[in-house]
Amino acid sequence: MVDTSALFRIGDAAEEAGNLAHALKAFERGAALGNADCLCRLAYLFDTGTGVEADKATAMRLYQRAWRKERNVAAGSNIAILYRQRKDWRTMFRWFQRVAETGDGSSQLDLAKCYLRGRGVKRDVQAALRCLAAAESSVFISEYERDLARRLLRKLRIRPA
Numbered sequence: 676m677v678d679t680s681a682l683f684r685i686g687d688a689a690e691e692a693g694n695l696a697h698a699l700k701a702f703e704r705g706a707a708l709g710n711a712d713c714l715c716r717l718a719y720l721f722d723t724g725t726g727v728e729a730d731k732a733t734a735m736r737l738y739q740r741a742w743r744k745e746r747n748v749a750a751g752s753n754i755a756i757l758y759r760q761r762k763d764w765r766t767m768f769r770w771f772q773r774v775a776e777t778g779d780g781s782s783q784l785d786l787a788k789c790y791l792r793g794r795g796v797k798r799d800v801q802a803a804l805r806c807l808a809a810a811e812s813s814v815f816i817s818e819y820e821r822d823l824a825r826r827l828l829r830k831l832r833i834r835p836a
Contacts, residue, residue: 679710686716695726706737714741715750722753731757748779748815755785768795775806780813784820787827804831 686701699720705713718737721730735757741750755770768789774782787806790799810816810824 677704677708679705679708679713682708683710683712683716686713690716690725695720699726706740709744711741711745711747711750714738714744715747715753718750718753722757731760746777748774748777748782751777752779752782752785755782764789764795766795775809778813778815780810780816780824781820783807783810783813784816784824787824791827800831804828807831 682701682705686698686705689695689701690698699717702713702717702720706717714737718734718741719725720727721737722734723729735754738750738754738757741747742754751770751774755767755774758764758767758770768786771782771785771789775786783806787803787810789795790803790806792798796802807824807828811821811828813821816824
């Protein structure tokens with residue numbers, strides 16, 4: 676039996692070393708065997724045109740397979756981003772909601788931005804505040820994003836009603 680996590684590590688190391696053909700083969704093999712991380716990374720290669728011709732439709736299909744397989748947070752976030760690129764705000768918002776439900780703080784921050792801008796949802800400062808608080812307290816968020824959430828919270832809380 677093939678260790679699909681080993682295929683992911685092989686692909687990751689090959690990509691890091693600049694051997695994109697080898698990375699592509701490893702990710703394709705892992706994806707064919709159902710590894711969600713390989714599916715997601717393969718999708719990313721197609722999404723960005725890294726080592727392959729960019730193909731957003733193929734990237735979307737692969738991200739969706741990775742999401743269905745394991746609720747892969749990176750896949751779900753990238754699905755939302757692809758919808759944002761299409762300016763399909765409502766579908767983008769719903770995908771960020773799905774990912775946020777997994778506890779992802781980055782998606783909570785994205786939801787807050789949607790509420791503040793009225794993108795895909797009715798503008799709602801109180802909902803944005805709740806999302807920002809969830810983002811700030813999440814362990815699944817970068818320090819840069821946590822700092823941004825804190826700055827937005829401070830800015831929104833000092834505004835007069």
